[in-house]
Amino acid sequence: MKGAGLSRLIILMLLLSFPLSSFSAEAIRLKYAYTLYDDEKGNGLKEPQGVACGTDSLVVADSGNGRIVLYSLHSGDAKGGKEIKMQQIVYPVRVKISSKGDIFVLDDRSRKVVRLNHEGAFLRYVELEGAPTESMIVPVDIALDNDDNLYVLDVGNGRVLVFGADEKFQRQIEFPKGYGFIAVMAVDPKGAIYLVDSVTATVYSNAQDPSVFSPISSSLKDDLKFAGGMTIDKSTGIIYISDQNSGGIIVVGHDGVLQSRLLDFGWKEGSVRYPTQICLDMSSDLFIADRGNNRIEAFAPLK
Amino acid sequence: MNKRTNISLVILTVLSLCLVPHVYAAKKAKPATETSGAASETAGGNQANPFRLKPDARLKICLTCHADFEDKLKKPFIHTPLKTAGCVACHNPHAASYPKQLQADTSAICLTCHKTILPKGARSTHKVALEGKCVLCHDPHSSDFKFNLRANGNALCFTCHKDKADTISKVKFKHDPVEKGCTNCHNPHASTTASALLKDEVPALCKSCHQTDKPIFQRQHMNYPVEKSRCTMCHSVHGSNRVGMIYDTAHPPFSNKTCYLCHDKSDAAQPLALKKQGFELCKGCHNNLVNEMFSKNILHWPTVGKDGCLNCHTPHASPQASLLKKPITQLCGTCHADTIKRQEMSPTKHPPVIEGQCTVCHNPHGSDNVLLLTQPSAIELCGQCHDWQKHSTHPVGEKIIDKRNKNLTVQCLSCHRSHGTEYLHLIPFKTTTELCTQCHVEKER
Numbered sequence: 001m002k003g004a005g006l007s008r009l010i011i012l013m014l015l016l017s018f019p020l021s022s023f024s025a026e027a028i029r030l031k032y033a034y035t036l037y038d039d040e041k042g043n044g045l046k047e048p049q050g051v052a053c054g055t056d057s058l059v060v061a062d063s064g065n066g067r068i069v070l071y072s073l074h075s076g077d078a079k080g081g082k083e084i085k086m087q088q089i090v091y092p093v094r095v096k097i098s099s100k101g102d103i104f105v106l107d108d109r110s111r112k113v114v115r116l117n118h119e120g121a122f123l124r125y126v127e128l129e130g131a132p133t134e135s136m137i138v139p140v141d142i143a144l145d146n147d148d149n150l151y152v153l154d155v156g157n158g159r160v161l162v163f164g165a166d167e168k169f170q171r172q173i174e175f176p177k178g179y180g181f182i183a184v185m186a187v188d189p190k191g192a193i194y195l196v197d198s199v200t201a202t203v204y205s206n207a208q209d210p211s212v213f214s215p216i217s218s219s220l221k222d223d224l225k226f227a228g229g230m231t232i233d234k235s236t237g238i239i240y241i242s243d244q245n246s247g248g249i250i251v252v253g254h255d256g257v258l259q260s261r262l263l264d265f266g267w268k269e270g271s272v273r274y275p276t277q278i279c280l281d282m283s284s285d286l287f288i289a290d291r292g293n294n295r296i297e298a299f300a301p302l303k
Numbered sequence: 304m305n306k307r308t309n310i311s312l313v314i315l316t317v318l319s320l321c322l323v324p325h326v327y328a329a330k331k332a333k334p335a336t337e338t339s340g341a342a343s344e345t346a347g348g349n350q351a352n353p354f355r356l357k358p359d360a361r362l363k364i365c366l367t368c369h370a371d372f373e374d375k376l377k378k379p380f381i382h383t384p385l386k387t388a389g390c391v392a393c394h395n396p397h398a399a400s401y402p403k404q405l406q407a408d409t410s411a412i413c414l415t416c417h418k419t420i421l422p423k424g425a426r427s428t429h430k431v432a433l434e435g436k437c438v439l440c441h442d443p444h445s446s447d448f449k450f451n452l453r454a455n456g457n458a459l460c461f462t463c464h465k466d467k468a469d470t471i472s473k474v475k476f477k478h479d480p481v482e483k484g485c486t487n488c489h490n491p492h493a494s495t496t497a498s499a500l501l502k503d504e505v506p507a508l509c510k511s512c513h514q515t516d517k518p519i520f521q522r523q524h525m526n527y528p529v530e531k532s533r534c535t536m537c538h539s540v541h542g543s544n545r546v547g548m549i550y551d552t553a554h555p556p557f558s559n560k561t562c563y564l565c566h567d568k569s570d571a572a573q574p575l576a577l578k579k580q581g582f583e584l585c586k587g588c589h590n591n592l593v594n595e596m597f598s599k600n601i602l603h604w605p606t607v608g609k610d611g612c613l614n615c616h617t618p619h620a621s622p623q624a625s626l627l628k629k630p631i632t633q634l635c636g637t638c639h640a641d642t643i644k645r646q647e648m649s650p651t652k653h654p655p656v657i658e659g660q661c662t663v664c665h666n667p668h669g670s671d672n673v674l675l676l677t678q679p680s681a682i683e684l685c686g687q688c689h690d691w692q693k694h695s696t697h698p699v700g701e702k703i704i705d706k707r708n709k710n711l712t713v714q715c716l717s718c719h720r721s722h723g724t725e726y727l728h729l730i731p732f733k734t735t736t737e738l739c740t741q742c743h744v745e746k747e748r
Contacts, residue, residue, distance in 0.1 A: 294711060
């Protein structure tokens with residue numbers, strides 16, 4: 001009788017624990033790591049809007065100072081801070097690093113994509129003009145996939161342009177029907193494109209059909225006031241979106257379901273004000289262009 | 304207490320629980336319906352005469368105390384239930400769960416008879432009708448006006464819609480149907496066919512009077528096929544100070560009838576097609592503005608979006624200054640809804656935001672400053688209105704480093720959020736102590 005009671009108790013405990021272990025996704029949490037305030041000469045960052053993570057480098061679009069700052073990156077630790085200043089870059093807002101270390105810079109003043117080598121020397125402008133166009137191409141965000149194909153978010157024509165690693169135009173995908181305003185994009189390792197409509201806070205993707213964007217989330221407006229940047233964890237497919245207006249990061253599953261909201265609006269280290277571009281390094285450390293606080297903040301994942 | 308007693312107690316409890324709702328429901332007697340009046344009256348009392356009042360007593364008894372109602376009953380229009388079933392049609396003479404001893408809640412009692420006033424699937428509904436505030440327009444007892452209305456014709460509508468009354472009385476060119484009555488175009492309760500309680504969609508509603516195939520109509524519209532266009536894009540249907548009831552702010556190419564500057568010619572295959580897309584079209588005349596915009600570090604993206612200037616401006620005519628599509632708070636709120644909402648919820652209001660003067664601080668086209676601010680320095684920007692605080696305040700300026708962050712200097716936005724917070728004085732902390740001790744940590748207790 002005593003044995004039967006024990007068995008019942010074990011079965012009951014197993015039943016109770018089943019839903020918890022089966023249905024709860026592991027919540028993502030971040031631990032504040034450090035802040036980048038300056039370049040290697042001690043000159044402070046000013047309104048940085050862009051940050052990109054490479055295999056061994058971290059690039060910052062230091063918009064307010066009209067320059068790029070190049071840091072070395074090892075085990076999540078950014079060092080140095082070489083200033084890259086040139087006439088082709090006046091107001092950089094977005095940066096990306098290719099697999100070979102080349103730096104792509106979106107300059108908001110010239111509305112052009114500038115390509116630099118891994119040391120920051122000017123190579124050339126990416127000729128976006130190869131794309132068919134009705135109106136002027138106005139790029140507002142850029143992305144690279146694993147094969148170094150370049151994706152350009154063109155609000156002038158309401159579309160995403162795709163260029164090969166050789167910078168030749170490949171194809172275009174129209175923005176989804178009835179969109180409000182789209183200025184944030186990310187690409188997953190397979191080349192699926194993700195967009196956020198800032199007006200409705202809806203995430204769109206062309207993962208199902210490469211030629212069409214479809215919503216993958218409902219409106220996330222309660223938790224996402226105005227998207228400032230987006231990145232995708234290459235290993236898990238988890239989407240991170242920065243929220244400019246209320247200060248914070250939201251985490252969305254690749255199925256479009258909101259998982260959590262991280263960080264708070266504030267001035268102190270570990271808080272953010274008007275965050276814009278974000279990136280993840282190889283160790284899933286998150287770097288945030290904390291524009292309103294004139295700095296880059298680094299966070300390590302807590303699991 | 305034995306087992307049998309326990310069972311009895313359980314049965315009694317269950318019975319009690321079952322009976323309670325019925326007793327409560329019985330207390331709320333249903334009001335008499337309009338059709339159940341004298342016809343269904345019997346000596347023994349029924350639903351129409353639940354109080355078994357004698358036929359001539361139903362009104363007279365009430366008037367012995369409510370003598371002022373005698374005058375009301377002399378008016379030409381008496382509410383049918385009052386006339387046929389007396390006061391008890393709507394009021395319970397003994398006790399009721401609702402104010403004025405009504406038999407049902409004020410928001411529901413009228414609908415017990417007037418069931419079809421708010422049709423299902425209505426495309427627009429009059430807010431007062433939806434909220435059951437029928438008595439704002441109708442007197443439930445009697446009136447000098449048809450349908451027991453509290454006032455006649457437009458006078459009734461203007462008691463609430465004062466802004467419209469003001470516009471209609473002042474405009475130079477008046478719209479005849481508006482003068483004759485709002486209900487010429489609007490349904491007073493709901494519309495199943497159109498927005499804004501309109502009897503039909505525009506242009507179908509307009510075309511019920513204005514014949515678009517007449518030569519004069521075509522001449523007035525420069526022979527462009529506008530019969531399917533939305534008339535209210537250009538015409539102010541409640542009247543205006545411009546000939547043809549065009550909105551007060553008109554785009555010169557439109558008012559000068561030089562439509563061909565933007566559109567193809569009227570006899571072209573697609574006469575309404577635009578000559579260029581987006582801002583490229585507007586650049587033809589507004590070249591300086593576009594060039595200045597493109598010389599800035601930051602563009603307001605809608606200006607260069609697919610619809611370009613038309614994201615915010617209307618091309619022909621508008622009741623708003625600068626041909627804006629909507630009042631500016633609504634317009635900016637189309638995309639920046641959370642910013643507008645934040646101000647609405649803020650206990651301290653910032654006048655430029657709440658008054659829709661977004662352009663005092665932001666340049667809607669482009670700027671060299673972050674957040675499209677009109678000035679590079681927040682101190683200078685805020686100082687436009689708060690001048691004295693530039694001279695007499697907490698130390699601020701380029702030389703005062705924010706103790707929380709060595710890359711920031713102390714300025715107005717170090718302590719305030721200009722669009723509002725959930726706390727007083729536009730500060731992002733519950734108390735000023737909490738705010739001050741952000742930097743003055745040594746004072747923290």
